[in-house]
Amino acid sequence: MKPVCAICGKEITASDNSEEHIIPASLGGRRTVSDFLHGHCNNEAGATWDGELAKQLQPLILNFGVKRQGGQALKMKVATTAGEEFLLGPGGSLEMLKPIIEKADPAIGNTYKIQVGSRADGRKVLNGLKRKHPEIDIEASLACIRVEETYLKAPIQLNLQFGGEESGRSLVKSTLALAYDAGLPVDLCQDAVGYLRGSKAPCFGYYYIGDLIVERPTGVPLHCIAIEARPDTGLILGYAEYFGINRAVVCLGHGYQGEPVRKVYAIDPRTGMQLDLAVDLPFNEEAIKAIYDYQMDNDAGRKAAYDAVWPAILEARRNAEWERVAREGFKYAWDNCGAKPDAILTIIDKVNIVRLFSTKIFPFLTQVWGLDAHTALTRAVIVGLEVLNLAESQSAKVKTRNPLV
Numbered sequence: 281m282k283p284v285c286a287i288c289g290k291e292i293t294a295s296d297n298s299e300e301h302i303i304p305a306s307l308g309g310r311r312t313v314s315d316f317l318h319g320h321c322n323n324e325a326g327a328t329w330d331g332e333l334a335k336q337l338q339p340l341i342l343n344f345g346v347k348r349q350g351g352q353a354l355k356m357k358v359a360t361t362a363g364e365e366f367l368l369g370p371g372g373s374l375e376m377l378k379p380i381i382e383k384a385d386p387a388i389g390n391t392y393k394i395q396v397g398s399r400a401d402g403r404k405v406l407n408g409l410k411r412k413h414p415e416i417d418i419e420a421s422l423a424c425i426r427v428e429e430t431y432l433k434a435p436i437q438l439n440l441q442f443g444g445e446e447s448g449r450s451l452v453k454s455t456l457a458l459a460y461d462a463g464l465p466v467d468l469c470q471d472a473v474g475y476l477r478g479s480k481a482p483c484f485g486y487y488y489i490g491d492l493i494v495e496r497p498t499g500v501p502l503h504c505i506a507i508e509a510r511p512d513t514g515l516i517l518g519y520a521e522y523f524g525i526n527r528a529v530v531c532l533g534h535g536y537q538g539e540p541v542r543k544v545y546a547i548d549p550r551t552g553m554q555l556d557l558a559v560d561l562p563f564n565e566e567a568i569k570a571i572y573d574y575q576m577d578n579d580a581g582r583k584a585a586y587d588a589v590w591p592a593i594l595e596a597r598r599n600a601e602w603e604r605v606a607r608e609g610f611k612y613a614w615d616n617c618g619a620k621p622d623a624i625l626t627i628i629d630k631v632n633i634v635r636l637f638s639t640k641i642f643p644f645l646t647q648v649w650g651l652d653a654h655t656a657l658t659r660a661v662i663v664g665l666e667v668l669n670l671a672e673s674q675s676a677k678v679k680t681r682n683p684l685v
């Protein structure tokens with residue numbers, strides 16, 4: 281039998297086939313199915329349905345540092361509870377959103393104090409100022425940029441809302457792709473196909489009154505697509521969950537009379553690693569109607585799902601920030617310790633490395649970790665010694681290139 285496109289229903293030819301991601305690539309999905317969608321139908325669905333879903337889940341994509349196969353996720357604007365605005369980037373990195381331009385001491389003439397989130401922003405601001413003040417030397421000004429670390433004073437506010445028909449079609453399409461991958465012909469999934477083609481009502485509903493994943497791993501912001509076809513109920517059911525938070529049950533079709541079929545595809549989007557999970561979908565026609573009717577969706581359940589994975593975001597951000605601060609601190613110490621390249625490190629060089637390193641990371645330990653000055657200093661020196669040991673063991677006690685960069 282020739283393959284037929286699940287979206288438009290026309291025959292798929294060799295020249296218009298596609299590798300459809302079961303979980304959208306923008307969410308970190310890897311596994312694909314072919315002979316399922318035309319190339320152009322796939323592109324259109326990707327831009328609209330998957331695009332809408334990715335837009336709704338963008339804060340999670342960025343905060344969890346989703347590993348995607350192609351391209352980085354776009355940055356987005358976020359605000360802290362104290363009203364400061366930042367740009368959230370992949371891996372949860374934060375940049376200043378708006379440049380701050382102040383006229384410095386008017387007595388000195390046209391002197392400006394400019395605060396920007398990046399060198400590129402600095403150039404933009406200077407280009408703007410140059411229109412008014414042609415005497416500005418952009419390169420010279422950029423050369424004397426002072427880099428300052430600032431740390432967040434209040435937590436980021438997350439506005440997470442998902443739902444609606446566009447993103448719903450993406451959920452349905454993903455379960456349909458897995459059903460197809462499990463050997464169920466698209467023709468048997470008339471509810472899903474009808475909904476995707478616009479001739480039938482939505483065939484999904486959010487589900488939060490229980491956990492359909494058996495022995496859910498703790499704190500993992502997992503993606504999971506599952507399907508189950510049962511001759512006793514005649515139902516072909518699907519389940520789509522993203523980041524452990526967005527959880528929907530799908531009814532793909534009725535009147536199934538074949539052998540029981542079950543299949544699960546789950547990943548940890550932070551690494552792309554596949555997870556071995558089991559999903560239970562113990563629903564009959566009546567339960568499915570209740571799910572469509574929002575009877576199994578509630579705010580408390582949504583919040584509990586969110587609370588189960590959010591601490592992992594905070595911890596990942598904390599770890600990433602600590603690693604960055606330590607790496608940069610050590611680079612600074614190594615570069616400025618006074619030893620010549622290829623020289624054996626003297627005891628004075630080593631003392632300098634630990635001293636410079638601890639001075640550099642001290643503000644982070646007091647401001648972000650909230651340590652008192654004494655504890656912070658002790659901690660900074662201990663970490664400095666540990667990092668020095670590690671560096672020495674890697675470069676045989678000689679100052680070659682910085683071994684930790």
Ligand SMILES: [Zn+2]
Pocket residue numbers: 285286287288289290317318321
């Ligand atoms: Zn098509």
